[in-house]
Amino acid sequence: MGTDSRERMVRSAAYLFRERGYSGTGFRDVIAHSGAPRGSIYHHFPEGKAQLAEEAVRYAGEFLNAGILAATESGDAASAVDAFVGWWRQVLIQSGFRAGCPVxxxxxxxxxxxxxxxxxAAAVFGRWQDTLxxxxxxxGVPDDRACRLARLIVAAVEGATILCRAHRDVAPLDDVVAExxxxxxNAVQDG
Known part of the structure; x- marks a missing residue:
């Protein structure tokens, strides 16, 4: 029972939480999705579902943060928004608007x-905000304004993702991104 099955279970939990939520995802679902040996989930997560969920949240947070970090290195403020949004747009469309944010x-x-x-979850949101x-x-955005804008970006994109799922359309996300x-x-020009 190596770390490979453990990592597969964490990834599977994050994936399943996106579509089914925390309450709608059980250990059996994670085992079936990950292909991990049945007894391994209790071995790797002796504290239960909350331990698995905590690790899945961290995994999802790090996964998306890596993309944000890579895109923001260009020095273009709009790239920070694109980096955060691009993945969500893809997830929404590919899932038929069934999947959202596991966090x-x-x-x-x-x-x-x-x-x-x-x-x-608060740590993940904080990390995304810090990276943005x-x-x-x-x-070139002044630090105090950059912090406020980063929080707005996270909140607006997460909210837009929920609206997209409800409307089964990416228009809410596209509108939020444009704004x-x-x-x-403007923040760069004003800075």
């Missing part, structure tokens, strides 16, 4: 008996 899914279903889930703020700052890019360009 949001776990956040909205966090329970008092698993406060580590809300903390893990750094990219915006490197593009965010305009805002970031």
């Amino acid at each position: 949001v899914a776990v956040t909205v279903e966090s329970h008092d008996d698993a406060p580590q889930l809300a903390a893990a 703020a750094t990219g915006l700052g490197n593009a 965010l890019k305009e805002m970031t360009r």
Whole structure:
């Protein structure tokens, strides 16, 4: 029972949370999706589903953050927005608008008996904001404004993703992106 099956289970949990949510995803679903040996899930996640979810949230956060980081190195403020949005747009379309953000899914279903889930989600959102703020700052946006814009980008894109799922259309995301890019360009000029 190596780390390969553990990693597959974490990736599968993140994938399944996107479509089914935290409550709608059980250990059996993760085992079936990951192809991991049945007993390995209890071996790797002795603290249960909350432990698996916490790691899936971190995995999803790091996965998306790596893309944001790569795109923001160009020094173009609009690239920061594009980096954050591009992946979501692809996920929405490829899933037929069934999939959203696994971090949001776990956040909205966090329970008092698993406060580590809300903390893990807050850390991911914070990391995305920090990475976006750094990219915006490197593009010439003053630091205080870059931090506020980064928070707005995360909140607006997550909200737009939910609207896209409800409307089964990427128009809400496209509209939000257009406005965010305009805002970031203006912030560079004003800076």
